[in-house]
Amino acid sequence: MSSAFIRTLGVDVPLIAAPMAGGAGTPALVVAAARAGGLGFLAAGYKTPQALEAEITTVGAAEVPFGVNLFVPNPVPIDPAALRRYADLLAAEAGRHGVTLDPVPVEDDDRWQDKLDVLRARPVPVISLTFGIPSRADLAALRATGALLVQTVTSIEEAKAAAAAGVDALAVQAAAAGGHYGAFDPSAPVTGTALTDLVAAIRHAVDLPLIAAGGLSTPQDVAAVVSAGADAAAVGTVLLRSDEAGTSAVHRAAVTDPDRTGTVVTRAFTGRPARALRNEFTDRYGELAPYGYPAVHHLTAGLRRAAAAAGDPERVHLWAGTGYRRAADGPAAAILTGLAARL
Ligand SMILES: Cc1cc2nc3c(=O)[nH]c(=O)nc-3n(C[C@H](O)[C@H](O)[C@H](O)COP(=O)(O)O)c2cc1C
Known part of the structure; x- marks a missing residue:
């Protein structure tokens, strides 16, 4: 299956290796996702701008579509x-x-402006944004790089706000997801809404392509979110033990x-x-x-x-x-x- 959105991304399979900051996400994982016909994201979070640039160079040399994920300052x-x-x-x-x-x-602020400078100097096909919507000026700067802009959202309200801000697609994250919950207001109660329900509700409320993430670990899970209205599915946890992941030894062992x-x-x-x-x-x-x-x-x-x-x-x-x-x-x-x- 291949939706228009997937074709826009330049990939064949609507499956995404989600960004994973802190070491698990690597350029090799991103390239492997592309070789499988999907799309991978580099995680800029916690990295120096120099390290981010080096990773962009590495993946760029493989000449595959990919994205970069940024933590938006929302302290x-x-x-x-x-x-x-x-x-x-x-x-x-x-x-x-x-x-x-x-x-x-x-x-x-995780060197936000310096990372925008890197993305201006080294444009990438897709940029995803987590923890909040950037200011109008920063969003315009990101758009000017030519990247497709994806906003992580965890609720209908966030989805509507992101659509109003003019992003191109949403990464819909359920609380089942590993790692940080992308809610704009972290002190708000974490809802346990099932990913399929969240996708269906946001599909109904907002007319943007949706990437669904959170707790997907079987082919049935992935097919179910696509049936619920997602254009693509994203996975993180199931890749933590993959050959290309940079997961620490202690983390790798704990997962199993x-x-x-x-x-x-x-x-x-x-x-x-x-x-x-x-x-x-x-x-x-x-x-x-x-x-x-x-x-x-x-x-x-x-x-x-x-x-x-x-x-x-x-x-x-x-x-x-x-x-x-x-x-x-x-x-x-x-x-x-x-x-x-x-x-
Ligand atoms: C180790 C780890 C690191 C993560 N780092 C990021 C990150 O840097 N940026 C981000 O937007 N999401 C991050 N996430 C969340 C993932 O992008 C994605 O939403 C999540 O992995 C999907 O749920 P799953 O882990 O159940 O597959 C991370 C997840 C994990 C497991």
């Missing part, structure tokens, strides 16, 4: 006293790995650890809701963590890095969607081709 400012209290709470966890937490809030007891939406690691495998950290701090992004992300980053290096899965953000038990080993192209079997 959740934190009361410095609340951050200090959280830092005190975590001090013993950090101490286990010889890390000292810095409780002074870091409220950066039979002792893991499911996933949870937590703000414990970054101050913004994200779905992760349950571990000691989410169990202890899920209810206690303040909202505050990116300050909480920066507060805990060193601890999480040290824990990952030490092979300690209990203090690492093990991002995973509800379909994590089907994350398979092997080439990403084979995983994606298998998922497209019922389309």
Whole structure:
């Protein structure tokens, strides 16, 4: 099957390797998705502009269609006293790995303007935007690069706002998705609406192409969201163990650890809701963590890095969607081709 939108993207199969910041997403994964007839996204989040540019160069050399995902600055400012209290709470966890937490809030914008400069200098076919809609001027700058613009949304209201802002397509994300929940207001309650229902509702409300993401792990899941009105499906978690993913060893192992007891939406690691495998950290701090992004992300980053290096899965953000038990080993192209079997 091939909708007009899919043809616009220049791909044959309506299946997308979703952006995954923090190491799991790699240029090799993006190229593998394209070789399977689909589309992959580089994740610009947390990367330096130089690293982003290098990844664009690598994928560009493969001469395949691809996208770049950006975290749009939409901070959740934190009361410095609340951050200090959280830092005190975590001090013993950090101490286990010889890390000292810095409780002074870091409220950066992930070098947003520098990344726009990279995309101006190195235009890419598709740009996707997560956490909020850019300002009118920034959206115009992104459009001027010639890219097709995709906005991540989690509700009908966000979908309508994105359509009004003039984006070309929507990535509809259900809360079953691994990693950060793309809601514009992270402190709003996370709804458990099934992805098929969310897609059908947004399909009805907004006349834009839809990419559906969140919890898809079987060919039946993928076919169901397309039947519900999605033009394409996007997967992240099922690719975490693929050959081309850059997932850390501790994260890779946790995804198939039979002792893991499911996933949870937590703000414990970054101050913004994200779905992760349950571990000691989410169990202890899920209810206690303040909202505050990116300050909480920066507060805990060193601890999480040290824990990952030490092979300690209990203090690492093990991002995973509800379909994590089907994350398979092997080439990403084979995983994606298998998922497209019922389309
Ligand atoms: C490890 C990991 C990192 C992610 N990083 C990003 C990101 O940088 N930008 C983004 O928009 N979404 C990110 N996501 C969400 C995915 O793009 C996508 O919405 C999600 O993986 C789909 O649900 P699934 O994981 O159940 O397949 C990430 C997901 C995971 C698992």
